[in-house]
Amino acid sequence: AQSVTQPDIHITVSEGASLELRCNYSYGATPYLFWYVQSPGQGLQLLLKYFSGDTLVQGIKGFEAEFKRSQSSFNLRKPSVHWSDAAEYFCAVGVSFGNEKLTFGTGTRLTIIP
Amino acid sequence: DVKVTQSSRYLVKRTGEKVFLECVQDMDHENMFWYRQDPGLGLRLIYFSYDVKMKEKGDIPEGYSVSREKKERFSLILESASTNQTSMYLCASSPTEPTWEQYFGPGTRLTVT
Numbered sequence: 001a002q003s004v005t006q007p008d009i010h011i012t013v014s015e016g017a018s019l020e021l022r023c024n025y026s027y028g029a030t031p032y033l034f035w036y037v038q039s040p041g042q043g044l045q046l047l048l049k050y051f052s053g054d055t056l057v058q059g060i061k062g063f064e065a066e067f068k069r070s071q072s073s074f075n076l077r078k079p080s081v082h083w084s085d086a087a088e089y090f091c092a093v094g095v096s097f098g099n100e101k102l103t104f105g106t107g108t109r110l111t112i113i114p
Numbered sequence: 115d116v117k118v119t120q121s122s123r124y125l126v127k128r129t130g131e132k133v134f135l136e137c138v139q140d141m142d143h144e145n146m147f148w149y150r151q152d153p154g155l156g157l158r159l160i161y162f163s164y165d166v167k168m169k170e171k172g173d174i175p176e177g178y179s180v181s182r183e184k185k186e187r188f189s190l191i192l193e194s195a196s197t198n199q200t201s202m203y204l205c206a207s208s209p210t211e212p213t214w215e216q217y218f219g220p221g222t223r224l225t226v227t
Contacts, residue, residue, distance in 0.1 A: 009154075032214055043118070043204055043218035044157075090156060094214035101147075101172070102214055106156040 002027040002095045006105035013081050014113050021076040021108050023091030032094035033074040034102065035065055039087045047089075050074065061085070086112045117141070118219035120205050126225045133192040135222050137205030143217075144210045146188035148172075148180065151202040151221070163188055195226045 005024045013019050025031055032051050036044040048059025055067040065076045074091060091105040121136035139146065145164050149157040149172075159172030161180040169180050177199060181189045188207075192199055202223050206216040 034214065036218075041220070043220045044206075044216075045218070046215060049215065092214075101159060101162065102157075102216060104157040106154055 002031075002093055002103050004091050004093050004103055004105035006089075006091055006108050008108045009106070010109045010111065012111045012113060015083055016080050019076075019078045019081045019085070019110070021089050021091075021110070023074045023076065023105060024072050025074065025091075025093045026072065027093055027095060031074075033065075033067060034092040034094065035059065035063070035074075035076050036090045036092060036104075037061075037087045038090065038107075044090065047076070081110075081112055083112045083114070086110055118205055118207055118217050120203075120219040120222050122222050123220065124223050124225075126227065127192075127195050128227055129196060131192075131195050131226075133195050133224065133226075135190040135192075135203055135205075135224070137188045137190070137207075137219055138186055139188075139205075139207040139217070140186065141207065141209075141217070142185065143207035144185070145208045145216075146182065147206040147208075147216060148178075148188065148190045149204045149206065150174070151204055157204065160190065195224075197226050200224060200226045 003026045034049045035047040038044045050057050050067045088107045088109045090107045092102045118139045147162040148160045151157050158174050163169045163182045179191045202221050204221045205219040208216045
């Protein structure tokens with residue numbers, strides 16, 4: 001069965017510093033990969049997605065992610081974080097067994113310090 | 115913009131009560147989903163629906179049922195609420211293609227006492 005691992009439960013970063021959130025997946029075929037963000041008290045918002053093609057994908061709010069098949073990873077990056085980036089981030093993999101659905105990781109909570 | 119609304123942001127119910135959580139989307143999406151979100155467990159799929167009056171079990175359907183009588187509305191039902199169903203419940207919808215591009219509502223935080 002497919003699975004998604006986000007090894008970091010909580011990350012603290014200074015405002016203006018760079019950010020990388022890790023995501024590893026386990027899936028037999030080519031995965032469809034997603035990053036979602038959940039601001040406090042809100043639902044999830046899609047940041048970016050990878051279906052095929054260029055392995056470096058750009059998303060909203062200045063985020064990007066790189067698909068590395070050899071490492072089964074899809075890490076999220078941002079060159080300079082803002083206080084408003086404080087949120088919980090979820091990586092997800094899309095699988096298809098007749099009915100497509102998403103499998104989510106357990107999330108990484110990002111704290112920004114001034 | 116796609117809008118997914120959920121009937122309540124916060125809900126407190128007693129053990130044994132029947133609970134209805136309502137979700138409405140305004141983008142004519144075919145697919146709708148119910149998840150529960152718990153700390154350290156991420157989001158887990160309870161039920162989903164690909165069409166009116168159609169439903170499929172997700173990963174944790176026990177203790178829940180759903181109803182989809184109209185395309186825009188998907189209800190989650192707790193037949194007899196228990197304390198272990200205290201959680202955040204998230205509804206989502208998506209178009210037929212791509213199914214995985216899901217749009218989420220703000221969530222309902224349910225407390226069962």
